[in-house]
Amino acid sequence: MEHALVVIDDTDTHRALLAEAGRLARDSDAELTVLSWITPGQVEQTAANLEAIEQVEQTSYSEPDHEATASQFARQFAMDVFESVDDSIEFTAEGIVVEADERADEIIAAADRLGCDHVFIVGRRRSPTGKALFGDVAQRILLNFDGTVTLRMD
Secondary structure, eight states: OOEEEEEOOSSHHHHHHHHHHHHHHHHTTOEEEEEEEEOHHHHHHHHHHHHHHHHHHTOOOOOOOHHHHHHHHHHHHHHHHHHHHOTTOOOEEEEEEOOGGGHHHHHHHHHHHHTOSEEEEEEOOOOHHHHHHHOOHHHHHHHHOSSEEEEEEO
16 A cells, blocks of 8 residues: 545544554555545535625625635544544545535545545445445445455445
């Protein structure tokens, strides 16, 4: 492993996955990138919330950088996790804005852009019919990423 990408969300399963990936990256002297994502719907909701606050407070906020917000979440999440594991684990944080149905492709694109050879993800248990009808992000990454994938089931 030269460069690992850990895709995170705010759950205990993601915390455990990130802790393990951090230890593995540290022990193998690999680069580590922590990736968080936000959907355009979440971006729209944030914009609506800011607009409502502006109207009440009669003030103005600049348009937030949503990728930077997702990146900041990844950075803070990783710092919190590594504080209890080993706060000397080094990492970079990335954030992306992506439609939910394009998540697998965008995660693979981010891994390729960053030069990652290993991706750590959390998957959900789904019925075979559910996978066939709705797709499965973890399954698509397992099948389409040209590198090692570590999957932890939620």
